[in-house]
Amino acid sequence: MGNEILLMKNITKVYPNGIVANKDVNFSVNEGEIHALMGENGAGKSTLMKMLFGLETPEEGEIFINGKAIKIDSPTTAIKNGIGMVHQHFMLVPSLTIAENMVLGIEPRKNGFIDFKKAVAITEEISKKYNLIVDPEAKIEDLPVGMKQKVEILKALLRGAEILILDEPTAVLTPQETKELFEELVTLKEKGHTIIFISHKLKEIKEICDRITILRGGRSVGVHHVKDVTQEEISRLMVGRDVVLKIDKTPAKPKEIVLKVKEVNHIDVMGKNILNKISFFVREGEIVGIAGVEGNGQRELIELITGLDQYDEGSIVICDKEIRDLTIKQIRDLGISHISEDRMTYGVAEFASIEENIISDRFDNKDLNNKGLLKIRKIQSLVKQLIDDYKVKCDNGQQPVKMLSGGNIQKVVVAREFSSSPKIIIANQPTRGIDVGAIEFIYEKLIQLRDEGVGVLLISSDLNEVMELSDRLLVMYGGEVVASFEDSTKVTEEELGMYMLGIKKQVFEEKRRVENE
Amino acid sequence: MENLLPIIFSTSFAYSVLRVTTPILFASLAAIISDKAGVINIGLEGIMLFAALMGVISSAFTQSVLIGVLCAVATGVLLSLVLAYFSLNLKSDIILTGIALNLFSSGGTVFLLFLAAQDKGISVSLQSKVVPEISIPLINSIPVLGEILSGHNILTYVSLLCVFLIHLFLYKTPLGLRIRAVGETPNAADSVGISVRRIQYMALMISGALAGLGGAYMSMGYVSWFSRDMTAGRGFIALAAEAMGRGTPLGTFLAAIIFGFADALSNVMQSLRVPAEFVQMIPYVTTILGLVIYSIKQNNKIKKYRRNQV
Numbered sequence: 001m002g003n004e005i006l007l008m009k010n011i012t013k014v015y016p017n018g019i020v021a022n023k024d025v026n027f028s029v030n031e032g033e034i035h036a037l038m039g040e041n042g043a044g045k046s047t048l049m050k051m052l053f054g055l056e057t058p059e060e061g062e063i064f065i066n067g068k069a070i071k072i073d074s075p076t077t078a079i080k081n082g083i084g085m086v087h088q089h090f091m092l093v094p095s096l097t098i099a100e101n102m103v104l105g106i107e108p109r110k111n112g113f114i115d116f117k118k119a120v121a122i123t124e125e126i127s128k129k130y131n132l133i134v135d136p137e138a139k140i141e142d143l144p145v146g147m148k149q150k151v152e153i154l155k156a157l158l159r160g161a162e163i164l165i166l167d168e169p170t171a172v173l174t175p176q177e178t179k180e181l182f183e184e185l186v187t188l189k190e191k192g193h194t195i196i197f198i199s200h201k202l203k204e205i206k207e208i209c210d211r212i213t214i215l216r217g218g219r220s221v222g223v224h225h226v227k228d229v230t231q232e233e234i235s236r237l238m239v240g241r242d243v244v245l246k247i248d249k250t251p252a253k254p255k256e257i258v259l260k261v262k263e264v265n266h267i268d269v270m271g272k273n274i275l276n277k278i279s280f281f282v283r284e285g286e287i288v289g290i291a292g293v294e295g296n297g298q299r300e301l302i303e304l305i306t307g308l309d310q311y312d313e314g315s316i317v318i319c320d321k322e323i324r325d326l327t328i329k330q331i332r333d334l335g336i337s338h339i340s341e342d343r344m345t346y347g348v349a350e351f352a353s354i355e356e357n358i359i360s361d362r363f364d365n366k367d368l369n370n371k372g373l374l375k376i377r378k379i380q381s382l383v384k385q386l387i388d389d390y391k392v393k394c395d396n397g398q399q400p401v402k403m404l405s406g407g408n409i410q411k412v413v414v415a416r417e418f419s420s421s422p423k424i425i426i427a428n429q430p431t432r433g434i435d436v437g438a439i440e441f442i443y444e445k446l447i448q449l450r451d452e453g454v455g456v457l458l459i460s461s462d463l464n465e466v467m468e469l470s471d472r473l474l475v476m477y478g479g480e481v482v483a484s485f486e487d488s489t490k491v492t493e494e495e496l497g498m499y500m501l502g503i504k505k506q507v508f509e510e511k512r513r514v515e516n517e
Numbered sequence: 518m519e520n521l522l523p524i525i526f527s528t529s530f531a532y533s534v535l536r537v538t539t540p541i542l543f544a545s546l547a548a549i550i551s552d553k554a555g556v557i558n559i560g561l562e563g564i565m566l567f568a569a570l571m572g573v574i575s576s577a578f579t580q581s582v583l584i585g586v587l588c589a590v591a592t593g594v595l596l597s598l599v600l601a602y603f604s605l606n607l608k609s610d611i612i613l614t615g616i617a618l619n620l621f622s623s624g625g626t627v628f629l630l631f632l633a634a635q636d637k638g639i640s641v642s643l644q645s646k647v648v649p650e651i652s653i654p655l656i657n658s659i660p661v662l663g664e665i666l667s668g669h670n671i672l673t674y675v676s677l678l679c680v681f682l683i684h685l686f687l688y689k690t691p692l693g694l695r696i697r698a699v700g701e702t703p704n705a706a707d708s709v710g711i712s713v714r715r716i717q718y719m720a721l722m723i724s725g726a727l728a729g730l731g732g733a734y735m736s737m738g739y740v741s742w743f744s745r746d747m748t749a750g751r752g753f754i755a756l757a758a759e760a761m762g763r764g765t766p767l768g769t770f771l772a773a774i775i776f777g778f779a780d781a782l783s784n785v786m787q788s789l790r791v792p793a794e795f796v797q798m799i800p801y802v803t804t805i806l807g808l809v810i811y812s813i814k815q816n817n818k819i820k821k822y823r824r825n826q827v
Contacts (some may be wrong), residue, residue, distance in 0.1 A: 076710040091708040093698045104698055105709040107691040114691055155709070 593729020
């Protein structure tokens with residue numbers, strides 16, 4: 001293995017909203033290796049790589065390439081220094097051909113016109129050299145994902161990338177495409193290129209990476225040779241609670257089933273299997289947590305349950321009613337509340353006032369609506385009551401939601417969703433990116449509602465939250481429920497980590513009681 | 518009505534279609550360039566109007582056709598720079614800025630006209646110049662076709678040439694490729710070091726220059742004077758033509774011809790004692806019909822695409 005080609009030293013990055021994304025991180029990569037960068041969502045991987053590629057600038061720390069300190073202030077500088085990045089969302093122009101995309105910005109010219117023949121020749125040449133075979137004249141919009149990724153890699157190579165950053169490259173690929181990609185990466189490595197491979201799939205890292213750096217909570221928690229470290233050790237380093245925040249609650253007294261999901265499958269537009277025979281249920285008066293690394297089907301599952309997307313196979317029953325053909329409004333009327341992980345898109349209308357956001361699900365209610373005209377006074381007193389109850393810090397109900405802090409915006413969402421007398425609450429990452437005060441408040445309310453007999457389905461990538469709040473615990477991995485625990489207090493973090501990263505999987509008998517009531 | 522058909526199928530009618538299409542064609546090409554770069558130029562109407570006035574004033578003062586046309590083009594570029602500065606640097610809404618530009622031009626031209634010609638309606642007191650008409654040897658001796666194609670204003674030929682040039686520019690030159698990339702996926706262009714804003718500035722300037730030529734033709738070819746609000750919606754008709762032509766130079770050319778036809782038809786019908794108000798409606802009704810047909814087709818295409826996906 002070669003010399004140290006890249007060193008990021010004592011890197012600290014604090015975002016304007018005060019979130020510390022990286023704290024004193026050291027990251028070193030040797031020439032000609034495939035180096036895995038691993039960590040949970042929010043561990044700071046993306047931020048670290050964005051700084052390397054010039055999309056963000058660090059507050060503190062230095063970056064060295066081949067021992068020389070450099071300042072990377074834009075992607076152009078990064079490219080000049082031999083750093084290329086393959087983004088998760090491809091940076092390709094769909095209506096142009098592969099060759100045109102390849103030479104965009106560095107077009108070969110002849111008499112002032114683009115030399116298309118040369119562009120095709122350049123593409124063919126580099127494509128042969130690295131054994132990444134593409135058809136230069138094909139249009140991007142007609143290509144499958146795996147092919148687009150090849151074009152992205154070639155684009156970076158054409159611009160002289162020595163260090164190639166791949167941001168979760170296999171997340172969008174089918175298993176066959178993944179296999180191909182790995183063969184290509186090995187070829188690249190043999191030709192002397194250095195690859196930084198961002199992933200949280202242990203199996204893949206074991207398969208092709210030489211070394212691994214693990215981040216947790218914005219800090220580096222270790223660098224290892226992949227062959228010297230077991231999957232269990234990696235899992236222990238990566239998954240864990242930095243702070244154990246105990247939450248007081250009495251044991252749950254579950255009653256009737258309010259949500260029942262049975263053998264639901266889901267295939268996305270690209271033909272990828274996202275959900276695979278998911279089955280579970282939630283009863284009145286209990287909190288069921290779903291733990292798992294993001295991107296293992298949780299988002300899609302919630303979209304199906306809340307009616308944002310349609311399911312083809314299996315059944316979802318809320319309060320004894322199959323929801324397949326119901327509108328979102330009808331589903332909500334069954335007694336479902338939804339706290340979306342994407343607060344600003346599905347949670348609130350940011351330019352509308354607190355009042356408008358709160359009545360958005362009940363403006364047609366007879367109490368608030370007199371034959372098409374809103375009863376302003378009733379609405380104002382209702383909203384005022386909710387603002388007090390939910391401790392929303394604001395000037396008044398007319399204030400646009402956009403003016404509030406993240407925590408208070410979430411409280412507005414929660415105030416609406418919890419006050420609609422729900423029978424089941426779907427809480428998807430309910431406390432992401434908000435302050436501690438608001439977090440504790442939301443926990444209290446969730447437990448209070450549970451004690452009043454509401455069923456709660458909690459999806460969270462915050463391990464502490466999902467372990468402390470849940471009465472029962474499920475783990476999702478690769479679109480399946482891979483584990484189910486009757487009593488969440490009896491599970492250890494280490495055990496959970498193994499399931500979350502796909503090292504272990506419960507056998508059918510163990511999960512059986514989850515699938516049948 | 519019986520009188521209408523012989524007129525429509527006459528060579529002089531075909532000639533007049535080309536004549537009235539010219540300003541729409543210039544503006545449509547201007548719309549293509551800016552639209553391809555992802556910056557819709559709603560200000561075309563006002564830019565053309567202002568360019569028309571500046572062409573008249575500068576040619577009257579210098580007694581030079583060339584300077585007149587160049588001034589019109591320069592006015593177009595300048596106004597589109599204003600649009601670019603407000604929308605790209607100061608991040609104002611480009612549609613609203615374009616509308617503001619149109620309103621500004623409508624009033625501003627009358628103000629300047631009064632200063633230059635002491636008249637608030639028309640510039641006949643200025644001795645402005647006109648771009649000459651030329652007859653093309655060889656073509657003018659072809660029967661029928663010669664009568665239609667020969668003897669036009671130079672700017673009409675320039676506009677036809679521009680269809681071809683803009684096609685070459687957009688699809689065969691580096692800048693054209695970058696403009697298309699910027700308009701379609703700015704992130705992708707940005708990621709390979711292309712300055713999105715710079716490209717959009719350039720596209721708007723080219724767009725302004727083309728609209729400037731359209732304005733010059735209005736007051737220095739189509740007629741030989743400037744009159745208030747003389748562009749009469751041609752800038753908007755051009756946007757419709759661009760949409761109907763799906764943003765390709767050739768398709769847009771055909772769409773512009775359709776609108777030119779409607780315009781020429783309304784000119785002819787005025788002489789046939791059809792109520793003037795009805796006749797004046799024709800080009801605009803055609804625009805609306807054109808856009809409705811276009812969007813129905815688009816919708817069907819999207820539906821079909823969705824069906825194929827599922």
